[in-house]
Amino acid sequence: MSYLSRSALARSVGAKHLTGVLRKIGRRGGRSMHVLPLASPSTLLKISSQTLRQDFTVLGARNFHSSSVRLNELTDNLRKLDTIEREVEDVDVCIVGAGPAGLSAAIRIKQQAAKANRDIRVVVLEKAAEPGNHSVSGAVIQPTALDELLPNWRDDPPENCTAVTHDKMKFLIPKLHFPIPVPPAMKNHGNYVMSLAEFTRWLAAKAEEYGVEIYPSFAASEVLYNKDGSVIGVATNDFGVDSKGLPKDNFERGMAFHAPVTLFAEGAHGSLSKSIIKRFNLRGNCEPQTYGLGVKEVWRVPDENFRKGEVAHTLGWPMRNDTYGGGFMYQFGDNYVTVGLVVGLDYPNPYVSPALEFQRMKQNPFFAKVLKGGKCLEYAARALNEGGYQAIPKLVFPGGALIGCSAGFVNVAKIKGTHTAMKSGIVAADAIVDAFGRDAASKPLLLNDYEENLKNTYVFKELYSVRNIRPSFHSFLGNYGGMAYSAVEAYVLKGRVPWTLKHKGGDAKATKSASKYKPINYPKPDNVLSFDIPTSVSRSATMHAENQPCHLFDHRPKDRKSCFETYKGVENKFCPAGVYEYVNDEASSYGKRFVINSQNCVHCKTCDIKDPLQGIQWKTPQGGDGPKYTLT
Numbered sequence: 011m012s013y014l015s016r017s018a019l020a021r022s023v024g025a026k027h028l029t030g031v032l033r034k035i036g037r038r039g040g041r042s043m044h045v046l047p048l049a050s051p052s053t054l055l056k057i058s059s060q061t062l063r064q065d066f067t068v069l070g071a072r073n074f075h076s077s078s079v080r081l082n083e084l085t086d087n088l089r090k091l092d093t094i095e096r097e098v099e100d101v102d103v104c105i106v107g108a109g110p111a112g113l114s115a116a117i118r119i120k121q122q123a124a125k126a127n128r129d130i131r132v133v134v135l136e137k138a139a140e141p142g143n144h145s146v147s148g149a150v151i152q153p154t155a156l157d158e159l160l161p162n163w164r165d166d167p168p169e170n171c172t173a174v175t176h177d178k179m180k181f182l183i184p185k186l187h188f189p190i191p192v193p194p195a196m197k198n199h200g201n202y203v204m205s206l207a208e209f210t211r212w213l214a215a216k217a218e219e220y221g222v223e224i225y226p227s228f229a230a231s232e233v234l235y236n237k238d239g240s241v242i243g244v245a246t247n248d249f250g251v252d253s254k255g256l257p258k259d260n261f262e263r264g265m266a267f268h269a270p271v272t273l274f275a276e277g278a279h280g281s282l283s284k285s286i287i288k289r290f291n292l293r294g295n296c297e298p299q300t301y302g303l304g305v306k307e308v309w310r311v312p313d314e315n316f317r318k319g320e321v322a323h324t325l326g327w328p329m330r331n332d333t334y335g336g337g338f339m340y341q342f343g344d345n346y347v348t349v350g351l352v353v354g355l356d357y358p359n360p361y362v363s364p365a366l367e368f369q370r371m372k373q374n375p376f377f378a379k380v381l382k383g384g385k386c387l388e389y390a391a392r393a394l395n396e397g398g399y400q401a402i403p404k405l406v407f408p409g410g411a412l413i414g415c416s417a418g419f420v421n422v423a424k425i426k427g428t429h430t431a432m433k434s435g436i437v438a439a440d441a442i443v444d445a446f447g448r449d450a451a452s453k454p455l456l457l458n459d460y461e462e463n464l465k466n467t468y469v470f471k472e473l474y475s476v477r478n479i480r481p482s483f484h485s486f487l488g489n490y491g492g493m494a495y496s497a498v499e500a501y502v503l504k505g506r507v508p509w510t511l512k513h514k515g516g517d518a519k520a521t522k523s524a525s526k527y528k529p530i531n532y533p534k535p536d537n538v539l540s541f542d543i544p545t546s547v548s549r550s551a552t553m554h555a556e557n558q559p560c561h562l563f564d565h566r567p568k569d570r571k572s573c574f575e576t577y578k579g580v581e582n583k584f585c586p587a588g589v590y591e592y593v594n595d596e597a598s599s600y601g602k603r604f605v606i607n608s609q610n611c612v613h614c615k616t617c618d619i620k621d622p623l624q625g626i627q628w629k630t631p632q633g634g635d636g637p638k639y640t641l642t
């Protein structure tokens with residue numbers, strides 16, 4: 011697949027719009043961007059680093075060549091970069107995130123616009139070097155929304171797309187597994203196992219055929235507002251900035267994308283979505299979102315172990331009674347097996363490491379038998395929404411809307427959010443095309459129709475019917491109480507009860523003092539079925555350019571001492587990529603120093619969710635950085 015090939019450009023937009031964009035992409039050189047630079051750079055704001063340094067001298071605030079840059083100078087320096095004008099692209103619809111939600115919205119807008127004989131320019135910004143590179147899922151996909159969007163998709167399906175043949179459900183204890191009935195929500199007849207990374211890549215190619223402009227390696231880092239407070243668009247982060255916030259030789263100012271409507275489709279706990287939710291108080295009438303962390307691997311296994319199309323879920327070990335979670339194993343394509351564990355991030359024990367729980371889960375014979383003799387190909391981790399119906403925020407604000415997991419439409423009982431994410435994109439797209447039809451859309455749109463119409467679709471209906479399942483695990487009976495209640499809900503009540511159970515509150519608050527627990531001694535990896543974190547991280551192929559501002563901001567460095575004393579290094583345990591460490595330091599008042607190895611980050615967003623201090627803020631690093639998933 012090639013992005014922004016000359017032919018695609020000719021189809022989609024005029025050169026006027028794209029000269030600047032293409033120049034930038036060409037120079038960034040993302041992995042799959044076969045960009046042909048256009049001739050006239052007249053609209054390009056080209057700033058050589060030399061000019062830039064002069065500009066800063068003129069601004070007179072500080073000499074950039076200063077060799078004694080203090081730590082807090084980073085913020086000062088970044089602020090100065092912010093004073094440089096950005097190139098502005100005016101588009102009709104700007105979509106942040108080329109996942110299932112964003113791409114479905116983009117395709118649908120183009121389809122409906124073509125029917126109405128209108129030309130609507132749709133731009134999708136994606137932080138990964140290629141769509142799909144940051145996609146993590148199971149994935150068993152219910153094709154409801156896909157059938158609506160691309161009815162003939164089965165004629166040209168995504169790679170390795172495999173029809174589900176049968177479902178299994180198991181209850182695990184350390185060395186044994188027992189079959190249990192498959193609840194109705196977990197029956198997958200008519201669904202398909204595939205890799206979300208492959209599916210996303212495929213959907214991006216379809217979007218491109220419809221004339222959607224997709225810009226990979228464009229990390230949207232800032233929401234832009236009009237004077238009246240409405241959203242006017244987003245800006246991408248600057249490229250080529252060093253760790254002190256100074257421009258490097260390859261510096262390029264981020265670009266601004268202005269549009270009457272911006273859709274935030276960043277997936278679970280998106281960094282811009284988080285700021286929008288706060289700014290417009292979109293959670294004013296709903297519960298806080300609650301999350302799970304999914305850790306997974308993709309293996310290729312020998313023929314004799316492989317059962318193509320089998321979908322299996324597990325409950326019980328290695329989860330303790332106070333920790334919600336379960337395992338999955340899906341078999342698809344060319345002897346691929348995807349195996350993973352989702353752990354509810356409202357777990358109380360700070361010694362729990364979801365990544366290491368996953369490693370030991372594979373030692374159970376149920377998994378070991380399938381994986382034995384196979385090869386682990388990829389490792390991935392990503393947070394997913396578990397708050398369901400109670401945690402859906404207000405979806406619209408002047409100038410934009412939240413779609414997909416940016417809002418949070420995962421059906422926890424099914425462990426599925428792709429079809430609901432896509433449907434939300436479709437409904438938002440219809441509202442946008444209607445709005446464009448009503449007026450010239452020169453001012454920020456308010457997409458009330460999107461929110462109202464979505465409430466009448468299966469998305470809200472599904473989530474309402476399973477709303478009590480996840481919070482039922484919060485009773486004093488723990489997982490056993492939750493399983494019993496969920497069985498009654500699934501077979502008898504089906505959500506038709508007058509009550510709605512509440513979640514516990516935010517996941518960060520759920521963490522309890524380490525003094526209440528014993529440290530957990532996780533078994534050493536055997537390097538056959540289980541692996542250490544550095545080995546796993548290497549299988550995510552994550553990469554962050556060295557010498558750039560750390561994208562993980564700790565706003566409460568002074569409180570790490572008390573955090574360590576209370577939670578004994580919880581940051582190191584919840585991060586599935588070994589980013590956080592407390593290293594010995596005699597000079598420190600508590601004998602430790604908090605270290606952030608940001609280059610290992612796999613963009614799962616867990617630290618931003620689970621840090622008990624709520625001091626760590628995940629920001630988009632340089633576009634194109636991060637994992638390079640291909641099969642997850």
Ligand SMILES: Cc1cc2nc3c(=O)[nH]c(=O)nc-3n(C[C@H](O)[C@H](O)[C@H](O)COP(=O)(O)OP(=O)(O)OC[C@H]3O[C@@H](n4cnc5c(N)ncnc54)[C@H](O)[C@@H]3O)c2cc1C
Binds near residue numbers: 146206278413416
């Ligand atoms: C372990 C796990 C297992 C799951 N299993 C299933 C399953 O079996 N079936 C199912 O249907 N669902 C499953 N889900 C849920 C499903 O993956 C999500 O509901 C779905 O991916 C949501 O789609 P989305 O487009 O909203 O978000 P995503 O798929 O997360 O896509 C968001 C995109 O936005 C990009 N992005 C984010 N921020 C920015 C930014 N600031 N600038 C530019 N780009 C940005 C990201 O890189 C990404 O490409 C699972 C999830 C996990 C984590």
Ligand code: SF4
Binds near residue numbers: 588589610613614
């Ligand atoms: S640093 Fe945060 S976002 Fe990155 S891998 Fe660790 S927990 Fe996930």
